[in-house]
Amino acid sequence: MKANLIRLVYTATACAALAMLVPGCGDGGGGAAAGSGATIKVGEYASMTGKEATFGQSSHGGTLLAVEEVNAAGGVLGKKLELITEDTQSKAGEPATVVRKLITRDQVIAVLGEVASSRSLEAAPIAQQFKVPMISPSSTNPKVTEVGDYVFRVCFIDPFQGTVMANFAWNTLKVRKVAVLTDVKSDYSLGLAQYFKQRFEQLGGKMVIDQSFSGGDKDFKAQLTAIKAAGPDGLFIPAYYTDVGLIARQAKELGINFPLFGGDGWESPKLIELGGEAVEGKFYSTHYSPEDPSAAVKEFVKRYQARFKGEAPDAMAALGYDSVMVLVDAIKRAGGTDGPKLRDALAATRDFEGVTGRTTMDPQRNASKSAVIITVKNGQFAFVEKINP
Amino acid sequence: MNEFLQQLLNGLALGAIYALIALGYTMVYGVLRFINFAHSDVFMVGAFAAYYISNGLARWLPPESIPGAVIIMLLAMAVCAVLGVVVEKLAYRPLRDRSKLNVLITAIGVSLFLEYSGQLLFGADPKTFRLLPSRNVELGGLVLNSNQLIVFGLTLVLLLALRHIVMKTRIGTAMRAVSFNHQAAALMGINIDSVISFTFALGSALAAAAGILYAMNYPAIEPLMGVMPGLKAFVAAVLGGIGNIPGAAMGGVLLGMVESFVRGSRYSTYADAIAFAILILILLFRPAGLLGKSVVEKV
Numbered sequence: 001m002k003a004n005l006i007r008l009v010y011t012a013t014a015c016a017a018l019a020m021l022v023p024g025c026g027d028g029g030g031g032a033a034a035g036s037g038a039t040i041k042v043g044e045y046a047s048m049t050g051k052e053a054t055f056g057q058s059s060h061g062g063t064l065l066a067v068e069e070v071n072a073a074g075g076v077l078g079k080k081l082e083l084i085t086e087d088t089q090s091k092a093g094e095p096a097t098v099v100r101k102l103i104t105r106d107q108v109i110a111v112l113g114e115v116a117s118s119r120s121l122e123a124a125p126i127a128q129q130f131k132v133p134m135i136s137p138s139s140t141n142p143k144v145t146e147v148g149d150y151v152f153r154v155c156f157i158d159p160f161q162g163t164v165m166a167n168f169a170w171n172t173l174k175v176r177k178v179a180v181l182t183d184v185k186s187d188y189s190l191g192l193a194q195y196f197k198q199r200f201e202q203l204g205g206k207m208v209i210d211q212s213f214s215g216g217d218k219d220f221k222a223q224l225t226a227i228k229a230a231g232p233d234g235l236f237i238p239a240y241y242t243d244v245g246l247i248a249r250q251a252k253e254l255g256i257n258f259p260l261f262g263g264d265g266w267e268s269p270k271l272i273e274l275g276g277e278a279v280e281g282k283f284y285s286t287h288y289s290p291e292d293p294s295a296a297v298k299e300f301v302k303r304y305q306a307r308f309k310g311e312a313p314d315a316m317a318a319l320g321y322d323s324v325m326v327l328v329d330a331i332k333r334a335g336g337t338d339g340p341k342l343r344d345a346l347a348a349t350r351d352f353e354g355v356t357g358r359t360t361m362d363p364q365r366n367a368s369k370s371a372v373i374i375t376v377k378n379g380q381f382a383f384v385e386k387i388n389p
Numbered sequence: 390m391n392e393f394l395q396q397l398l399n400g401l402a403l404g405a406i407y408a409l410i411a412l413g414y415t416m417v418y419g420v421l422r423f424i425n426f427a428h429s430d431v432f433m434v435g436a437f438a439a440y441y442i443s444n445g446l447a448r449w450l451p452p453e454s455i456p457g458a459v460i461i462m463l464l465a466m467a468v469c470a471v472l473g474v475v476v477e478k479l480a481y482r483p484l485r486d487r488s489k490l491n492v493l494i495t496a497i498g499v500s501l502f503l504e505y506s507g508q509l510l511f512g513a514d515p516k517t518f519r520l521l522p523s524r525n526v527e528l529g530g531l532v533l534n535s536n537q538l539i540v541f542g543l544t545l546v547l548l549l550a551l552r553h554i555v556m557k558t559r560i561g562t563a564m565r566a567v568s569f570n571h572q573a574a575a576l577m578g579i580n581i582d583s584v585i586s587f588t589f590a591l592g593s594a595l596a597a598a599a600g601i602l603y604a605m606n607y608p609a610i611e612p613l614m615g616v617m618p619g620l621k622a623f624v625a626a627v628l629g630g631i632g633n634i635p636g637a638a639m640g641g642v643l644l645g646m647v648e649s650f651v652r653g654s655r656y657s658t659y660a661d662a663i664a665f666a667i668l669i670l671i672l673l674f675r676p677a678g679l680l681g682k683s684v685v686e687k688v
Contacts, residue, residue: 051611053514089513184658212657218607218614221399222652222660229392242515242609249608254395255525255532273517274609 039082040075040337042067042327043102045113045123050090051216051242054268055115055316059137060085062320063112065307070324076331081324084108088119099123103130109337110135112323115316116240117141117188124151131339133346135327137319138287140264141191145365150339152346152365154322154354155287156389158188161263162195164285164371164387165236170203173259173283175234177208179227181247183239185215192238192263208232215240220247224254233258240265245274252278259283267315272379279376283384287315288356289372291383300355314381315356322354391530396649402537402606404645405544409599410622411629411637412551413592419568419632420588423489426496427476428596429619430503431469433612435597436604437511438465440518458520462601466594473593474586482582507612515609520601536605547598548638551591555634560587568632617661621648624668630681639679 044063046056067083075081084106086098095114102108103126110133114120120139127134128148136144136153140161145151169175178200183189197207209230211223224247227235235251237244237260244266251260259282266284275282290301290312300321304313313321329352331337334345352359359367373384410432417425443450443461450457480499484492524535555561563584566574575581603618604610625644629636644664651660671679 049508049513051515213652214658218603218609219399219403219648219652221403222396222649223657225392225395225399226653229395245517246607246609253523253525253532253534253536255527270515270517274515 038079040077040079040331041082041084041106041108042324043099043106043108043111043113044083044085045088045095045098045102045111045119046085047090047115047119048085048087050088052090052116052240054241054270055138056087056090058268058314058316059113059115059320061304061308061311062313062317062322063137063324065304065317066321066324066328068307069303070328076328077335081328088114090116092118092122095119095123096126099126099134103127103132108132109331109339110327110342112137112320112327114139116186117144117191118186120144121147121187124148127151131343133327133330133339133343135323135346137323138264138316139188141187142364142366143187143191149347149365150343152326152361154326154359154367155319155356156369156371157366158192158263159195160368160389161285161371162192162197163199164373165261165263166196166199166203166205167387168283168285168373169200169234169236169259169261170205173234173261175205175232175259177206177232177234179209179211179230179232179235180207181220181223181227181235181237181239182210182212183215183243184212186240188263188265189215189238189240193236196236196238213243215243217243218246220250221254224251224256228254228256235260237262238265241268241271242274245271245279248275248278248282264315267374269314272376272381275376280379281375281377283373283375285371285373285387287369287371288318289374289381289383289386290314290318292372292386296353296355318355322356322359325354326352326359392653395531396653397646398531398533398537399653400646400649401642402540402645403649404625404642405540406599406603406606406641407618407622407625407645408638408641409544409547409595409602410618411626411641412548412634413596413599414623414626415629415631415634415637416551416564416588416592418626419634420564420585421481421485421492423481423492424496424623425481425589425592426493426619427480427499427503428592429615429622430500430507431473431476431593431615432596432600432603432619433507433610433615434472434503435465435469435593435600436518436610436614437507437516437612438468438597439520439601439604440516440610442468443520453519453522455521461520462598465601466597469593469597469600470590473589473596477586477589482585504612504616511612513612515611518604518608518610520605523605534606536602540602540606543598543602544638547595548634551595551634554591560584564588621664624664628668628671628678630678633678633680633682636678636680643679 046060048056067081071080088094111127112135115138117139120136124147128150134151138155140158142157180193182193209227261283264286267286330345334341347361349361357369368389370388372386374381375384413428439461442464480495526533563579567584625640626637629640648660648664651663
């Protein structure tokens with residue numbers, strides 16, 4: 001087994017070497033020379049490649065659109081925004097490295113990211129240490145903003161999302177005995193499962209079986225067989241789309257026909273691509289739907305589609321967009337980009353109208369926003385209902 | 390009871406794939422006495438080759454049909470056979486007479502090279518693999534999937550074909566001769582280089598088949614998909630007695646079953662740890678593996 005150890009060491013070294021060689025994506029919004037002071041540098045770290053690639057790509061799309069719009073309108077405080085994007089490759093270990101680089105080398109005034117809670121949690125202590133405000137567009141685990149007073153988010157948190165899904169399961173799907181399948185590698189999954197369970201049991205429901213896997217696994221048949229044997233009438237899967245696609249597929253292969261449902265980790269076109277027919281009629285909760293009839297959403301969808309060849313913006317894109325707009329609003333109110341002042345301005349954000357609703361930072365630096373339930377119908381995402389906090 | 394049988398089936402399907410990969414490890418070990426760590430990445434390349442071939446030939450082949458799948462599979466196996474031969478020629482042959490450790494380290498290097506070239510060429514995000522439509526077969530409360538049936542069938546066919554090649558053909562006899570003693574085989578007029586090339590081609594083609602079967606059952610393919618199955622298959626090969634073909638198949642199936650049962654229990658996150666603990670236990674009592682023969686090393 002010595003060989004495996006060698007292999008591990010080699011993999012680690014190669015990863016590190018590769019990370020140093022590939023200088024991120026770097027398609028910045030502005031184009032001014034670095035360090036000239038003519039631009040305001042904003043750092044973004046996102047999973048542009050890897051297992052959760054569509055999260056990063058969507059989030060980056062929204063962020064980029066927002067930066068471009070702000071610059072087209074003359075920038076902030078007379079300066080253009082310059083977006084510096086780093087790829088976390090959907091891997092643990094990367095966020096800390098790239099955020100440290102963004103802050104120390106690029107000297108960004110704020111960092112935006114990540115979607116996955118585990119990766120936001122990794123970078124947050126660094127932002128806190130350097131007193132550079134960090135805004136996570138869509139990490140929902142409550143622990144993220146508990147890291148420190150420089151860490152913010154523009155989305156709801158999992159105690160709310162768990163409650164929404166438990167209510168939905170109980171009231172709409174009429175689930176009474178539920179099974180839960182959790183990804184033990186993800187803070188998001190563990191947290192959401194816990195809040196879902198609390199609320200579901202409060203409602204009088206029963207959790208008949210609690211199974212787990214580790215993110216990136218391919219075979220879920222054993223867990224699903226055990227779940228099927230426990231006889232639940234619904235299965236809650238708080239996990240990310242790549243895993244969910246495979247889980248749904250294998251559930252279908254095992255003849256499981258009770259409803260499957262989950263959270264905003266399902267939000268990706270890849271879910272439908274991977275899951276195919278197996279995700280048809282499944283439900284998940286998320287932050288926003290491009291089908292929302294409100295004027296702000298309609299306008300945003302139109303602009304996004306014009307910029308990105310007709311692609312409809314998903315929730316990660318909308319939250320990426322809002323994270324920039326909230327930051328810009330705070331820079332204006334702070335009258336500068338100085339860390340502590342900017343932090344205070346961000347914390348004082350009240351009733352900011354964004355695409356995903358109104359953002360008000362609570363004392364824990366979380367936004368309280370409505371959730372929507374989405375289903376898959378004929379291979380397309382379809383809006384079911386909107387739930388206000 | 391039903392749950393038990395279903396888990397048995399799940400384990401069998403998983404184990405069959407491990408067995409196919411393990412065959413490649415074991416064959417190369419049998420002939421060259423070294424572990425080809427790049428084997429699990431040839432497995433990955435097999436899945437990607439099939440993915441790109443099926444996309445490329447989409448216009449000419451009927452989609453999701455059996456003849457189409459067979460053609461795609463044979464082409465992907467050919468691609469990997471060539472890859473295996475090239476890797477051996479470029480990376481392992483120049484080091485054949487050096488210490489075994491050198492070749493081992495080179496194998497790790499080749500493995501990483503393939504993984505990260507894959508990330509560069511194919512991209513790191515998972516791709517969706519489609520080859521055949523999947524149908525469910527109900528069997529007295531048990532559910533069998535058509536893809537699982539294909540795995541069972543094909544593994545069996547490939548195993549028998551491999552056994553035939555190794556035991557009944559001229560080149561198989563030559564392989565066994567090289568495995569017993571390189572120098573003696575060379576003195577008997579066997580072209581060692583071509584026998585070794587053939588071994589790599591055969592093992593790599595099997596890896597490609599395993600990669601495709603794996604991708605059919607778990608259709609999210611990515612450049613690092615070979616790492617875990619490769620490690621498990623390596624364990625399976627050691628478990629069965631490295632160098633022993635039926636042993637590798639048995640080790641694979643055994644490991645697949647253990648994994649399925651543990652994952653279906655409350656201890657699902659310990660599945661890999663338990664699989665490796667079993668390896669240690671078996672090796673404590675049978676150091677040469679289940680079917681391996683202990684050989685005294687002559688000094």
